[in-house]
Amino acid sequence: MSNRRTGGNRIRGPHSALTDFLAANNISAAQIRDDYTRRRQQTEGEDAQNETADADADAAQARDDEDAAAAAQIAAEEEAAEKTRKRKRKEQDTVAAIKKSKEAAKKKAKKGRKGKGSDDSDEDYDNDEFTRDMYKKARPPPGQLENCEICNKRFTVTAYSKTGPEGGLVCTACGKELAADEKAEKKKPKGPQGRKRRKVESDRLDGFITHGAKSLQHLCIQKVAEHHQEIEELGDLPPTVMERLSQIFTKKRVLDPRTLKLFLRPDLNTIAVHDCAKLDEDDLKQVFAVIPNVENVILAHAHAFKDDVMQYMMEKATHLKHLHLYTANLVTDDVWLKFFQERGPQLEVLKLKDLDSSFDDEAFQAMVSNCQSLQRLKLKSCRRMGASSIQGLASLPAGTLRHLSLHTTQEVPPGVLVSLIQHHGPHLETLSLERFVDADDSVLATIHEHARHLRKLRFSDNDLVTDAAYASLFASWANPPLHTIDLSSTRDIDNNNPTGPEDSPVGLASAGFTALMAHSGPALRHLDVASCRHISHAAFAAAFDPADIKCRYPELRSVNISFCNTVDTGIVAGIFRCAPRLEKVVAFGCFKIEDVSVPRGITLIGVPRAQDAIERVGEGIWGGKGGMEVLEPAGGLMGFPSVEVGA
Structure with missing residues (x-):
């Protein structure tokens, strides 16, 4: 054991021939590794130098290739451009040669045909x-x-x-x-005036019609409305101009708390805001704070007009005489009672519209009891107003109320209307009854018997009153000729029999229309018989016969004959000739109107099939001056084009 440990504990064994050779030549593994490492490092250095040289050579070659390609592209483009110029010159030369040959051929042919009277043109x-x-x-x-x-x-x-x-x-x-x-x-824009067609159509449907050049005042109003964001105050403008500006601001939907201040002046006695949708309670209170002596208040779409605003108005507007409120639904009945008690005795004009949840019979009775000085009363679409409310109107003084307009959504017996007309009829100048669907012939008979000073009559949306009642109303009526008549939508409603009963027509028909024109024709200014589809063609032709010298309507300004199916081109032409001061004719749904000549200064609205041959006619048709000028077909609004014809 000791001999083994002294030998270094090395393991000895047989040697291979390679081991013996390396040992005999004094070659070791360490020497081989060092030589290999040295040669590898040397090779890597040479490869790096070669790669750098190759990269420089490649970059130089790439630059040379790019320069050559650019030069080739420029040369190709120049060559293509030159080819294009040559081709165009060749085409021009070819065309010139063809023209020259054709001219020579034409001259030769002309010489050959000389004296034969043939045509020299060669259209082919x-x-x-x-x-x-x-x-x-x-x-x-x-x-x-x-x-x-x-x-x-x-x-x-x-x-x-x-x-x-x-x-x-x-x-x-x-x-x-x-x-x-x-x-x-x-x-x-096309046309001499250069106005946008949609704007013109919108103005016509709003009732604003101008012929020829616009006035300076109208242009200034439009410019003010266009730059409303840059205006700080309007100055001392007259009330009519302020009213027109308010209407334009309403149409453009730019009436907000900032623009409202433009219409508030302490010296005014009238405020007209036709769109209060963007105003809150504080803005409405500001109206009465700035204008303490206001007498006429017109607030439409006043959704923010609540009890607080009403009470503030009662405190500040001590001179209030005219109140016009639309959609003030948030005023409670108790506040209405208080308002009529405090301000009712001084009210002369009261117009309320679209009151859904307030203004019940008790508030109505408070109005009748306290507003004894009312001269004009308009109640439209007040849903809680029923028969008892209308019956209470008979308590108002008979000689004070001159203008009465009612539009109800509830059932009202005919007897209530009869008693109301008997009480106020002899002194009324305006009577407007809309959507009284239960009214019958007795209502018109009462009007015929008691009305003596009417200038405006509206009786629309009814399907019970017969044509005989309309004829009896106007026959031998002691009332002077009416200025405005609206009998629209008075016809029989039966889908199985759209023409109505033949023996006794329901609604305004031929006999009633003839009696109407005979009674009020000389003084009539506005006529509305829209949807009175039982009026015959013969009745229209007799009323608007241009050959009859007696058939003249010197005061007639506007006519609405929409959805009267019997109206054709001849009827419209007769209306043009019988009304020398006519301004507007509305004829929606009259599809028999096709080729019509519109006189100068008249607006024809709602005739979609007449646009292919619309003509503007001067005074040449009647007086020998001027002549006819064909206009371009005009477009329309929502599929119903209208034509404005005027200088």
Whole structure:
């Protein structure tokens, strides 16, 4: 054991031939590893130097290739441009040669036909556009390269590439510019006045019609409304101009707390805000704080007009005489009672509309008891107003109330209306009864018997009163001729029999219309018989017969004959000739009106099939002055075009 430990505990065994050879030649493994490491490091250094040299050579070669490619591209573009110029010159020379040969052939043919009276024109070949199309270059297929006609930029042709002015293709950027120019060209207003057609149609349907140039006042009002954000105050404008500005601001929906201040002046006695939708309670209170002496208050769409505002108005507006409120639904009945008790005795005009949840019979009775000085009363779409409320109107003084307008949604027996008309009828100048569906012939008989000073009569939306009652109303009526008549939508409603009963027509029909025109025709200004579909063609023709010298309506301004199916072109032409002061004719749904000549100064609204042959007629038809001038067909609003014809 000791001998083993002294030997270093080394294991000895047999040697291979390679081991013996390496030991005999004094070669060790460490020497082999060192030699290998040295050679590898040397090789890596040489490879790095070679790679650097190769990279420099490649970069130089790439620059040379790029310069060569650019030069080749420039040369190719120049060659293509030169080819294009040569092609165009060749085409021009060819076209010139063809023209020259044609002219020579024509001269030769002319000499051959001389003295024969033949025509010298040659329409089959004398066409420059046809010649250009023959030699026009074909459009290159998509994917090919082409030079832009405008900027000469190289681009790839696609299926959406646009054609330039000279017939060539243009790049995307130039194509967008061309499209923008075409769009701007289409947007240019047509006509001598240059007004937008939609704006004109909107003004007509709103009842604002102008012929010829606009007045300076109207232009200033439009400019003020257009730049309302930059205006600090309106100054001392008259009330009529302020009213018109308020209407325009309402239409443009720009009446807000900032613009409201433009209409508030301490020296005013009238405030008219036709759109209070963007105003809150504080804004409405500000109206009465700034204008302490206000007498006339007109607030439409006053959704924020609540009890607090009403009480504030009672405190500040001590001179209130005229109150016009629309959609003030949040005022409670108790506050209405208090208002009529405090301010009712001084009220002269009261107009309430669209009251859904307030103003019941008790408030109505408070109004009748306290408002004994009312001269004008208008209650429209007050849903809680029933028969008892209307019956209470008989308690108002008989000689004070002059204008009465009622529109109800509840059932009202005919006897209630009869007693009301008997009480107030002899002194009324305006009587408007809308949507009294239960009214019968007795109501018109009472009007005929008691009304003696009426100037305006409206009795619409009824399907019970017969045509005989209308004829009896106007026959031998002691009332003077009416200025305004509205009998619209008085007809029989039966889908199985749309023409109505033949023996006794329901609603305004031929006999009633004839009696109406005979009674009120000389003084009539506004006539509305829309949807009175039982009036015959013969009745219209007899009323508007231009051959009858007695058939003249010198005061007639507007006529509404919409949805009267028997009205045709001849009837409308007769209306034009029988009313020398006529301004507007509304004829929606009259599809028999086709080719009509509209006199100068008259507006025809709602005739979609008459636009293909609309003419503006001067005084030549009647007086020999002027003549006819054909106008372009006018577009319309919501599918119903209208035509304004005037100087």
